[in-house]
Amino acid sequence: MAPTDHDNDPTTRSGADLHESSRDQPGESSPESTTELATVHPLPVATEPAIEGELVSEEEWRLITSQRAQAAWRYRAYRDNAVTVARGARTAALRTGVAAGAVVRTSRAVAAHPKTRTTGAVLAYTTGVLAGPVVGVWATWEQFHNWRTAAEHRQGGTHRGEVIPDRIGTQMQVQEYRETQLGKIGAALSSRAAMVFYGLLTLAEAPALADWSINGSPVWAYSQAVVTIDLTLGAAVAAALTVNGWAYLRKVFKRRNRKRVGTVTDDGRALPVLPIAEARHDRAALELLRRSLLAQGVEVNPIAGRRTMWGWELEHQIVGGSGKRPADVIKKLEQIETDLDVRQNGVLVQPHTARRARFTTRIIESDPWAKMPPLPVYTNGSRRLADPIELGLRLDGRTMSASFLSTHAIILAASGGGKSGLIRAIVDGLAHTTDAILWDLDPSGVGQAPQADAMGLRALSPEDCEQALTTALGIATARTRIKDRLGMGDEWQPTPEYPALVVVLDEFPRLSKEAKALAVALLRVARKAGVVLIFASQSAKKDALGDSVAAEVAWKAAGPGLADYQTRLLFGDNAVSEGYTPGNYRPKRGSRLNDTGTFFLEGCTEGDEPIPTRALWFDNKIAEQRARRAAQDGRPQWDTATLQAAGLTPAQLSGSTSPEDAAVAQRAAFEDEQRRARLGILGEIVDYLTDDLAAWQAGTEGARDAVFSAELADALGRSSGRALAHAVADFGLKPEQVRAPGDDGEDKQARGYRFADILAAVTTTESNTQ
Numbered sequence: 067m068a069p070t071d072h073d074n075d076p077t078t079r080s081g082a083d084l085h086e087s088s089r090d091q092p093g094e095s096s097p098e099s100t101t102e103l104a105t106v107h108p109l110p111v112a113t114e115p116a117i118e119g120e121l122v123s124e125e126e127w128r129l130i131t132s133q134r135a136q137a138a139w140r141y142r143a144y145r146d147n148a149v150t151v152a153r154g155a156r157t158a159a160l161r162t163g164v165a166a167g168a169v170v171r172t173s174r175a176v177a178a179h180p181k182t183r184t185t186g187a188v189l190a191y192t193t194g195v196l197a198g199p200v201v202g203v204w205a206t207w208e209q210f211h212n213w214r215t216a217a218e219h220r221q222g223g224t225h226r227g228e229v230i231p232d233r234i235g236t237q238m239q240v241q242e243y244r245e246t247q248l249g250k251i252g253a254a255l256s257s258r259a260a261m262v263f264y265g266l267l268t269l270a271e272a273p274a275l276a277d278w279s280i281n282g283s284p285v286w287a288y289s290q291a292v293v294t295i296d297l298t299l300g301a302a303v304a305a306a307l308t309v310n311g312w313a314y315l316r317k318v319f320k321r322r323n324r325k326r327v328g329t330v331t332d333d334g335r336a337l338p339v340l341p342i343a344e345a346r347h348d349r350a351a352l353e354l355l356r357r358s359l360l361a362q363g364v365e366v367n368p369i370a371g372r373r374t375m376w377g378w379e380l381e382h383q384i385v386g387g388s389g390k391r392p393a394d395v396i397k398k399l400e401q402i403e404t405d406l407d408v409r410q411n412g413v414l415v416q417p418h419t420a421r422r423a424r425f426t427t428r429i430i431e432s433d434p435w436a437k438m439p440p441l442p443v444y445t446n447g448s449r450r451l452a453d454p455i456e457l458g459l460r461l462d463g464r465t466m467s468a469s470f471l472s473t474h475a476i477i478l479a480a481s482g483g484g485k486s487g488l489i490r491a492i493v494d495g496l497a498h499t500t501d502a503i504l505w506d507l508d509p510s511g512v513g514q515a516p517q518a519d520a521m522g523l524r525a526l527s528p529e530d531c532e533q534a535l536t537t538a539l540g541i542a543t544a545r546t547r548i549k550d551r552l553g554m555g556d557e558w559q560p561t562p563e564y565p566a567l568v569v570v571l572d573e574f575p576r577l578s579k580e581a582k583a584l585a586v587a588l589l590r591v592a593r594k595a596g597v598v599l600i601f602a603s604q605s606a607k608k609d610a611l612g613d614s615v616a617a618e619v620a621w622k623a624a625g626p627g628l629a630d631y632q633t634r635l636l637f638g639d640n641a642v643s644e645g646y647t648p649g650n651y652r653p654k655r656g657s658r659l660n661d662t663g664t665f666f667l668e669g670c671t672e673g674d675e676p677i678p679t680r681a682l683w684f685d686n687k688i689a690e691q692r693a694r695r696a697a698q699d700g701r702p703q704w705d706t707a708t709l710q711a712a713g714l715t716p717a718q719l720s721g722s723t724s725p726e727d728a729a730v731a732q733r734a735a736f737e738d739e740q741r742r743a744r745l746g747i748l749g750e751i752v753d754y755l756t757d758d759l760a761a762w763q764a765g766t767e768g769a770r771d772a773v774f775s776a777e778l779a780d781a782l783g784r785s786s787g788r789a790l791a792h793a794v795a796d797f798g799l800k801p802e803q804v805r806a807p808g809d810d811g812e813d814k815q816a817r818g819y820r821f822a823d824i825l826a827a828v829t830t831t832e833s834n835t836q
Contacts, residue, residue: 328405330361341407342378342429351378355427358405362398364390369424376434377412379462380427392417392425393643399650410652411661414461416645416676428677434461435680441688444498446699451502451560451568451598454671455495457488458663458681466679468621468670470496470568470600472557472593475669476615477602478632479625481739482654484663485602488623489570490684492600493517496568497696501560502598503704505538507531508572509581511723511731516686517693522701524722527731528578531571535584537718538569542588542595544711549595552707558596565702566596574601574615576735589618605632605753621669626651626661631754631781637668645676649783744835747782747793748828754781755821762821772804774818787817794819799827 329336337357345351352368359366359382366382384390395402396415403413406429414428442456454467468475470492479485496502497520506513506521509528518524525534549558560566577585585599592599601615605628616635624636628648637646651661663681668674684692704716723731742749752759761769775787784790791801804818 328361330357332357332360339405341405342431343407345378348372348378348380351429352380352382354406355380355402355429356382358402359395359398361405362395362401364388364395364398374434374463375432376461377408377431378427378429380429381424382427383421384423384425386423391643392422395425395427396643396645396647399647411647411650414645414647414676414678417643428461430461435459438680438682439465441682441684442495444495444696446498446696447500449495449499451496451499451566453495453499455492456682457491457667457670458665458679460667460672460679461677464672466667466670466672468492468667470598470621471560471566472596472598473621473669474589474593474598474615474619475600475621475623476619476636477600477623477625477665478628478636479604479623479648479665480627480653481604482660482662483604483625483627483651484654484665484681485604485625487663487683488625488665488681489514489572489600489602490517490689491682493520493570494684494689494692496520497693500562500702501565502568503565503702505534505567505569506572507534507569509576509578509731510573510735511728511733512735513572513728514570516684516689518722519690519697520693520701521722523720526723526728528576528581530723530727532578532581532584534569535577535581535588537712537714538567538597539584539588539591540712540714541567541708542591542597544713545595545597545708546591548707548711557594560596562702564596564705564707566598568598568600570600570602572602573604573735575603575605576738589615605629605750621667623665623667624648625663625665626653629750629754629781630783637666647676648678651678741832745828745831746797748797748799748824748831750782751778751794751819751824752828754778755824759821759825770806771822772806772818772820774804774806774816775801776816778819794827797827797831799823 328339330339331337339357339361340354342351342354345354348371349368351373352371356366356368365385365388367385369381369383371378371380384392392415399413399415403410406413408429408431412430414430416426416428418424418426438459439456450471452469452471454469457466457468460466475492477485477488479488493504493514494517496504497517503522504520506518506524506526507530508514508526509531511526513524513526514521523534525531545558549555552564554564558564558566571585574582574585588597589599591597599619601619622636624633624646625648630642630649633641633646633648637644646666648664648666651664654660654662663683664678665681666676667679704719709715709719745752755773758770758773762771775790779785779787779790782790784793787801794800799819801817801819803815804820805813805815806818808814
């Protein structure tokens with residue numbers, strides 16, 4: 067075979083080959099015959115390259131230990147090591163995977179085994195039985211210590227004493243901890259595990275007790291009975307300690323759902339602001355409300371409190387010198403409701419009139435009107451106009467009633483607010499009187515249809531209402547002339563022979579201009595003439611009739627959905643700050659009743675306080691039945707003296723609008739309601755500015771031509787002028803700098819709306835929606 071280049075390369079040939087070739091070359095002597103023997107080198111150490119089992123010459127050594135050869139050797143060594151490590155890692159991974167898979171399969175099989183859960187429960191139960199008494203001793207001592215600690219915060223150091231005022235917060239925290247702990251112990255005592263323990267204990271003691279009861283108790287067996295009783299009592303104590311220990315262990319090891327709470331700083335201490343549901347007694351409720359108010363910058367002192375069926379009644383006093391008033395608390399109601407975690411309108415504030423620094427807060431946690439009183443039962447022929455009529459149940463549990471003798475009334479509530487229900491309650495009481503004739507006036511064409519049988523006259527169109535008001539004014543004027551001759555005195559005294567006239571005027575803002583003037587004139591003379599007017603509407607315009615009604619009527623009712631300016635129109639300029647907040651309540655929407663039928667009343671027999679009342683509910687069927695029964699027993703008739711003085715006949719004082727005319731009035735009212743719905747807040751603005759717009763359009767001297775944003779926002783119940791601007795932006799109305807008379811009568815400049823722009827927005831909106 068021919069030699070290759072690889073074979074001729076001296077770097078690839080072994081030391082033996084080189085030695086053999088050097089022997090066979092001619093002209094060269096063998097190593098034994100020459101004086102220059104090759105130097106013999108021993109094998110290198112592990113840190114140097116070596117050829118095992120051979121001797122090499124110095125030249126061969128230099129060749130082998132050259133830099134290139136050493137690099138090649140290191141590369142081969144690294145490669146061999148890497149291959150070895152890779153193979154080992156692969157083998158280990160395969161074996162580990164197999165082992166892991168086996169462990170997973172085994173764990174799944176054990177977990178799926180039907181006895182695994184039982185075994186775990188038995189082990190846990192056994193551990194609890196063994197550790198329960200020991201831990202129970204500690205838990206019992208801790209509970210006794212907490213009980214003593216809670217007593218230390220009371221006067222006299224006993225639980226019978228009152229809480230020390232300076233320690234209310236600390237005592238409340240200790241009490242909450244104790245109640246939480248006792249609650250968990252109670253849950254553990256009634257748990258399934260505890261029941262099993264009781265059962266096992268009973269089974270263990272049953273044989274001894276049965277044997278003792280069957281065999282009697284002779285003297286010689288007395289010691290056995292004592293031992294049995296002692297064992298039973300000892301086992302009962304051990305059971306109590308065991309269950310107590312379980313509860314303690316559960317408290318320690320169970321993960322608790324801790325809620326994050328805010329804090330407020332009081333005298334350097336960080337106090338948590340907690341929901342009112344955390345309060346267990348009146349002092350705790352007072353403290354929680356105090357903390358919420360303190361977070362709003364209102365510092366108060368607790369006075370008194372009491373638990374009610376629906377929540378809490380708490381009395382506080384504002385700290386003197388703080389510059390705060392009860393009105394500042396009312397402004398913060400929304401945030402207070404959030405802090406206390408109650409329903410919307412769940413916090414009501416009533417300032418005290420006798421002591422201005424004090425106020426009562428009512429916190430509603432459940433429906434206060436879940437149990438309404440039954441409808442009143444009126445005996446026919448026994449009632450007079452002066453007798454109070456039951457109207458509803460107030461939040462504080464008092465049944466509200468009112469007498470309408472010489473007393474005008476007004477009822478305001480938004481659509482769905484329950485106005486019709488309150489009117490029915492009033493008419494039902496009046497229908498059973500023997501000295502009052504009822505008239506039903508409604509320019510919208512609806513009227514009090516379910517109670518029509520009790521009405522002497524029904525006017526259900528704007529024209530008929532105007533005619534009825536003209537007649538009523540004539541009757542009132544005539545009676546003022548004859549009351550002295552009849553010996554009535556200063557006011558007409560209703561009797562069955564000389565009955566009063568009660569006019570129920572619903573939706574009075576829809577009256578014609580002439581009819582409104584008649585209503586204003588009638589108000590001025592009606593009370594002394596035995597004529598009573600009951601006004602009702604979904605809203606009240608700030609016009610001459612609205613101002614007159616608010617000033618003349620003595621009995622007032624404000625229901626859900628009213629604007630703030632309407633509330634002030636009824637109860638005065640400070641009504642909202644005094645606690646009258648009907649605008650916060652929501653009227654009925656669809657099938658949701660919300661707060662329908664909830665009214666703030668003034669002029670009731672029980673007193674005038676800004677506390678909401680839920681009106682009695684008369685559905686159509688019940689109202690119709692009671693009105694028909696009252697009519698069957700006979701209604702009072704007009705006296706001859708009044709008819710002659712007024713120049714009227716009984717036929718002119720009875721009857722009803724034709725169905726066709728009533729239908730026309732209803733259609734017009736419906737179209738007007740649709741128009742108001744399209745206008746939205748623009749309609750509220752126009753209602754509020756009715757007189758101002760009329761004066762401006764008539765060119766009256768001194769009439770203003772603009773309104774400030776702040777005034778409108780306050781009147782319509784908006785939080786700020788910016789909120790109002792956002793509400794009217796969709797109608798293309800934007801605030802700008804305007805000049806108008808201020809509260810002091812002097813002109814000033816501020817952001818507001820020009821009347822021309824408001825009417826232009828109304829016109830544009832109506833044209834776009836037609």
